[in-house]
Amino acid sequence: MKKEGMLVIISGPSGAGKGTVVTELIKTGEFSLSISATTRKPRPGEIDGTHYYFYDKETFETMQKKNQLLEWAEFCGNYYGTPRKYVEKQMAEGKNVILEIEVQGALQIKELYPECVLVFLIPPNLEELGRRLIKRGTEDKQTINRRIHRALEEMEFILQYDYIVINETIQKATEDICAIVKAESMKSSRNTKIKEQFKGEIELC
C-alpha cells in the first residue's frame, strides 16, 4: 500500500533564511514545492505556474467560495493563497509537499490537516535580535519598535509549531528538516496499518 506524502510547512521571521533552505530541500528530490496563487501582477521575469499562479480577483474569489484554497490572506490589497488541488494530488501520490507561508496561514492549515508538520525556522542570533535592533542605530525608533513588535508577535506562535530549527548553516538546517521528515515518517501514528497487516497475515495462514 502506498503511503501518503507529508505536508511540511516552513515559517519564521524575515532574515531566517527560509527561501534558501526551501531551495536546498527541493534539491534533495524528496519534496515538491507548493506554488502559491496571487492576484498581484507578475513582476518582470516571473512565470505563471513557476513563481506563482497569477489569477484575477474574480477567479481567486471563486476559488475561495468553492473551498479550493487551503488558506488565504490579503496583503496590500492583493490576495495570496495555497491551491488545495496540487497539494492533495502530490500527497496522494506519496510525495512530500513543502510550503513556505506566514504563521496565520500555517495555523489555518494545521486545523485542516493535524498531521501536517509545522517547522519554525529561526536565525541563530535570535536571542540577540532585540538587543541588535536597538544597538544598530541605523533605523528610526518607529521602525525598530515595529520590528520588535512583529518579532514578539511571531514568537507568540512558536510553541504551536511542531519543531523549531535554528538556521546555523544552510546545510545543517536542511539536514535537520530532512531528519524531522524521516522521524515523522516512522511515527506509529503514521503507521497504524502495520498491526492490521500483521494480523491479516496470521489469519491467512
Next chain:
Amino acid sequence: MKKEGMLVIISGPSGAGKGTVVTELIKTGEFSLSISATTRKPRPGEIDGTHYYFYDKETFETMQKKNQLLEWAEFCGNYYGTPRKYVEKQMAEGKNVILEIEVQGALQIKELYPECVLVFLIPPNLEELGRRLIKRGTEDKQTINRRIHRALEEMEFILQYDYIVINETIQKATEDICAIVKAESMKSSRNTKIKEQFKGEIELC
C-alpha cells in the same frame, strides 16, 4: 542553560536485532547505556556494573520499596529492574540514555516520564512472520502457537510506542534512531524556553 538528556527506550520482538542496534548506538558516542539490576546469579564472564548490577533479593526489594527503580518485573523467579539514579543523573547532565526493555516496563516508564521516546524495532519480514512460523515446520504446534500468541500480544502495544523502526540493515536502523533523537530534540515542546529567552533579551534592552 544545559538541556536535559533524552531517555530512549527500545523494545521489540526477539530476533528484531535490538542488542546489535543498541551496541551501534552506543558506538556513536551520543548515548549512555542504562544497566539493569537483577537478582539472578552472574553467568561466567559477566561483570557486576557492566552487564548487570547483581543484587541479592533483599537489596532489590528494598530498592522497590524506596522507589529506586523506574520499572521492574519478575521472570523465572528472578527480579529485573532499571535503577532510577543512573538514568536521572545522566539525563540531568544532558546525556541521552538508552534502555532496552520489555513492553510492560517501557509503558511503566512512559507513565513516569511522558517525554521519554519509545521505539519499537521490528524485523523487515514481520508481515511474513506468521506465515513463516507455520511453514517452517521444524517446531511443534504448541511452540508455534505460543510464538504467534506472543507476537500478537506485542503487536497490541505497538501503537502506544512513539516510533516504529524497521530493521532492514543495522546501519539504517541505527541512522533511523539517530534521526528520531535529532528530530525530538528540535520539538517545540522540548524548547519552551526559547520564547522566554527572547522576551528576556528584549526587556533587557
